[in-house]
Amino acid sequence: MKRTPWSADPSRVGEIPTMISREEQSYLHWLGRTQWRDQGHVVEIGPWLGGSTRCLAEGMLAGKPAARHRLHVFDNFLWREFMEKYAPLGLAPGASFEPNFRRHLAGHEERIVVHRCSLPDEKIPGDAEAEGIRGSEVPDLALFDWNSHEPIEILFVDGAKSWRGMRWLLRRTADALAPGKSLVVAQDLKYWGAYWVPAMLACFLDSLELVHQTERGSTVTFRLVRALSVAQVEALVDDATALPARETLAGLERVAKLLEQAGDKVGAMHVRLSGVQLLLHLGRHKGAAALYEHLQRRWPVRGAK
Numbered sequence: 001m002k003r004t005p006w007s008a009d010p011s012r013v014g015e016i017p018t019m020i021s022r023e024e025q026s027y028l029h030w031l032g033r034t035q036w037r038d039q040g041h042v043v044e045i046g047p048w049l050g051g052s053t054r055c056l057a058e059g060m061l062a063g064k065p066a067a068r069h070r071l072h073v074f075d076n077f078l079w080r081e082f083m084e085k086y087a088p089l090g091l092a093p094g095a096s097f098e099p100n101f102r103r104h105l106a107g108h109e110e111r112i113v114v115h116r117c118s119l120p121d122e123k124i125p126g127d128a129e130a131e132g133i134r135g136s137e138v139p140d141l142a143l144f145d146w147n148s149h150e151p152i153e154i155l156f157v158d159g160a161k162s163w164r165g166m167r168w169l170l171r172r173t174a175d176a177l178a179p180g181k182s183l184v185v186a187q188d189l190k191y192w193g194a195y196w197v198p199a200m201l202a203c204f205l206d207s208l209e210l211v212h213q214t215e216r217g218s219t220v221t222f223r224l225v226r227a228l229s230v231a232q233v234e235a236l237v238d239d240a241t242a243l244p245a246r247e248t249l250a251g252l253e254r255v256a257k258l259l260e261q262a263g264d265k266v267g268a269m270h271v272r273l274s275g276v277q278l279l280l281h282l283g284r285h286k287g288a289a290a291l292y293e294h295l296q297r298r299w300p301v302r303g304a305k
């Protein structure tokens with residue numbers, strides 16, 4: 001089978017600003033069109049202005065025009081300054097962009113259920129970039145929740161921007177994910193600035209099978225092969241700054257090896273590189289610099305993203 005069977009699928013993002021790559025847009029369309037069997041809902045965490053949502057929704061419509069299950073999107077819809085770089089809308093930081101999202105998805109109201117809520121994020125002392133993405137306030141919004149009696153067939157995650165948020169999300173969705181059926185689509189898996197995604201999935205690798213990798217983008221998808229243990233999620237520390245360094249780096253290495261075995265050497269290095277940010281969050285500055293230099297010397301492609 002071709003490594004990227006989604007490459008001929010259209011994007012469908014149209015005029016909607018998006019932070020995901022062209023290949024990821026086609027991938028989401030393909031995912032909705034060919035992999036979703038309407039045996040559960042599609043849950044999207046972090047739709048932003050709806051670019052990824054439109055790709056998923058159009059794919060779902062093309063594959064199952066009379067579907068029973070829905071596309072549920074969850075976002076705090078809080079505008080952050082860094083977003084202006086991707087879409088100069090001139091909104092004030094903290095303003096809601098939910099109306100923009102709804103406008104962009106006009107015509108899909110029947111298929112999409114919009115939830116305004118937040119995932120909890122921990123504060124990382126000294127990381128201004130993390131604060132820019134997560135915000136400095138505690139939003140006056142309900143925390144994410146999901147009725148575990150409603151099956152989730154596809155969990156697309158592009159809005160868990162902290163270890164705490166990722167843990168909360170897994171805890172709340174674990175019982176709705178079905179072994180052999182559900183897909184966990186991790187948009188940030190190969191992004192060097194989001195170690196918590198590969199680090200957390202590394203804790204559950206005996207329940208997950210790698211099934212799709214985008215080549216131009218950071219999205220990697222796993223199929224659940226064994227139930228996720230809620231007790232195991234609950235046993236994880238709640239604050240990234242309390243993570244055990246050696247064990248967590250070893251987890252990143254396990255995910256990197258998986259990608260390498262699947263032929264993605266650069267993706268594997270991005271996962272290893274995320275260890276630099278992990279060490280910085282743990283206050284291990286010397287270790288972070290040493291890891292950075294070590295990876296720089298071993299980097300497989302000069303000039304790669």
Ligand SMILES: C[S@@+](CC[C@H](N)C(=O)[O-])C[C@H]1O[C@@H](n2cnc3c(N)ncnc32)[C@H](O)[C@@H]1O
Nearest residue numbers: 018019046047048051052075076118119158159
């Ligand atoms: C990288 S953007 C998603 C990009 C989008 N998928 C696209 O196609 O362009 C991340 C999204 O996650 C949301 N988000 C970030 N942290 C969140 C939190 N703690 N709770 C709820 N939503 C959050 C942001 O508001 C933003 O819409």
